[in-house]
Amino acid sequence: MSIFTLTLIGQSNCSGAPSAKYIFGNRRHFRFYLRPFRRQSVDVCDISIADAQLNHLEAVPRDHFIMPEQTSDTEKGHKATTTPSIDDAFLVAFKTPTDPSNPKDWHLSKKWIMTIILSSTGFNRIMVSTIIAPALPTIRQELHMSNIESVMAMSVYLLATAFGPMVIGPLSEVYGRRPVLHATSIWFLIWNIVCGFAQTKGTLIAARLLAGFGASAIYALAGGVMGDIWRPEQRGRSLGLYSLIPLLGAAVGPIIGGYIAQHSTWRWMFWSTSILQAVMIVTSLPLFHETHAPTILRHMARELRHTTGNFQYATEAEVLHKHRSFSWILVRSLTRPIRLLLFHPMVQINALFSAFVYGVLYLVLSTFSDLWTTQYHESISTSGLHYISLCLGQIVGAQLGGPLMDFMYSRMNQHYNNLSLPEFRMPFMIPGAILTPLGLLIYGWAAQKHTHWIVVDIGGFVMSFGMQIIGQALQAYMIDSYPEHTSSASAASQFFRSLTAFGFPLFAPRMYEVLGYGWGNSLLGFVAIRIGLPTPIGIWFYGARLRAKALSSF
Known part of the structure; x- marks a missing residue:
């Protein structure tokens, strides 16, 4: 039913x-x-x-x-x-219609501060995932690694981001966003520094794995914080900015890494990003406030009980779980991403589609530099400049996509008498589903024929533009569909994304060796078309039914 x-x-x-x-x-x-x-x-x-x-x-x-x-x-x-049953006089809840304690009622400037802090943190953590790409030959030689082992040193970071959010996301719904953000930031800082001092391949790979676990918090917290502070009609612009800066980190990383590898030691890739992370920690400690509404209300109730001595003050959640042990609540929260992934078809569809897009992105990022150094015979630093085309695609996609998604959502909301369905995000995804394979085809065949470099970069621009639009729409859909448990839903979706980001670069060299850039990217483009177009159309027609059935049986 x-x-x-x-x-x-x-x-x-x-x-x-x-x-x-x-x-x-x-x-x-x-x-x-x-x-x-x-x-x-x-x-x-x-x-x-x-x-x-x-x-x-x-x-x-x-x-x-x-x-x-x-x-x-x-x-x-x-x-x-x-x-x-509880006396309304002792029920701690936000005032209506507005309450300055409610994150959704915060001043616009405060919301943007939270968004920028989270985005900047994501920029650094995601940049670390790709910054070593241009230096892999140097690292391989210095630490006596095979080709697979050097790629593993880069990709294992992403493997950690598959499992980390499954734990970190639920913890943020129990303890709040703020303590989880700061704890994982310190964890990431420690192990990223260790990467810079690694003397063996085992140390580097292990430290990258542990650093990736700390970095993975951004994937779980981002959707949760965006859902905490922004209302549905405002999320397009906020998600445009948020998703832009971290994705820029993935594209900017190889550019910065190329110059560091050519003019200094590869170890400074980790030391410089650790310095930036330390600055972010010092900045976020006083400026980043708790955004999780149930946590804020719980703190308010605790303060009232302490100041008045009246222990009847309680939040709705505390009353609902009055007879539940903390261990039951914790286990229930920690298993929520798994249950969402197993029993909610819309989470599964979202996770699989975004996983393919994310995997292709990292496949391109991990091989882009090799194309320019081996096929076009450019230096490492010059090859890194071509990542600018990917950055520009993401920038334009975010700046155009965010406001456009808000506009389309508002118009459809008005057209359907303020129904406010998450499925209203789907028409916005269709252009991205067309542009992504188109960009892959342009990039692949231009590289295969060794045409002018600008044609290859145009293909990369179109591809990243389409991916940015798809990413914004999918993330907004998840936030709208699971407002109470956005972090858990994001963690479930991130699981497959990180696995493909880890796995796709591993088979990329062999794929291009056998098929070439033309047919290799054509294969990816054909799969993108086959998955990309049916997904938003199917969600438009069947998404509401699948969400309702899953929720009613969960």
Whole structure:
């Protein structure tokens, strides 16, 4: 039974319950959008039964499951229907309609400060993943590594980002975003410094693995913080800025690494990024505030209990979990990304599609420098300049894509009478699904024919532009779909992304050796078309039903 379809389908026998025609206004558009649901006819009164069962299983406000874009009952300042009996005078919740303590009601400048701090932290951590790419031949020679081992030294960092968010994301929903961000920043700093002092290949690979675990926090926290502070109609611009800076790190890394490798020792790649990380820690400690609403309310309740001596003050979550042990809550949180990945089709689809895109990006990043040094006979530092084309594609994609996504979301929201569905993000993804394979084809065949370098760079620009659009749409969709557990959903999605980012560069040299750049990139482009176009169209028609079924059975 789909809660989403219960809300929208059929004429209701309940007094005052809206019909689908009333909600959508235009019957023709109603049939187009909800075509997969048109044979269902269910009484809206039945929602209470399914909803009660759902809340019993998840112990979170039911608004999260019916309309993910709406604020939870806690944010509205009302007591949830499933909350055990408690005197409203002692229920700690945000005031309505606005509350300066609520991150979504913060001043715009404060929201941007949080976004910029998180983006800058992500820039450095992601830059470290690719900065050693131009220096791999030097590292291979100095530490006596094979080709596979040197690529492993680069890719193992990404392997850690597959498993790290599965732990870090849930912890941020238990302890809050701020302590998790600072703890992982210090962890990353320590092991990144160790990489610079590594004297053996084993030390370098192990230190890169541990540094990657600390860096992986950014993948889990980013979606959570963006969902904490930005409302759905504002997320396009904020995600545009957030996703731009970290992705720039992946493209800028080889540029900086190329110059360091040519004019200094490769060890300064790690030492310089460690210095930058230390600056980020010192900056974020006083400026980055807690954004997780349940954590903020829990701190408020604790302070009230301490100052008044009245232990009746409690948050909705504390009342719901009153008879649960902390170990039960912790285990429940830590297993949430796994359950999302196993039982939620939309998380699976999002993870697999973004995994392919992310894997192709890192495949290109890891082989781009070799193309220019071996095929075009350029120096390491000059070859690094070609990464600028990838950077420009991401910059333009973020600057155009963010506002455009907000505009399209607002227009569709108005057209469907403020329905605010996550599926409204999907039309924005279609241009990206077309441009990504187009860029791969241009880049591949231009490189195969040894055409002028600008043609290859244009292909890289188009490819990265399309990937930026796809990434923004997928991340916004996950935030809109799982507002209460965005970090866990992001962690589940990141799992496959990191595995492909780790694995794709490993087979890239052999693929280009056998197929060449032309047919190698054509193969990737054909797969991108086969996956990219059906995904947004399928989510548009079936996403709401799949989300509702998964949530009602979770």
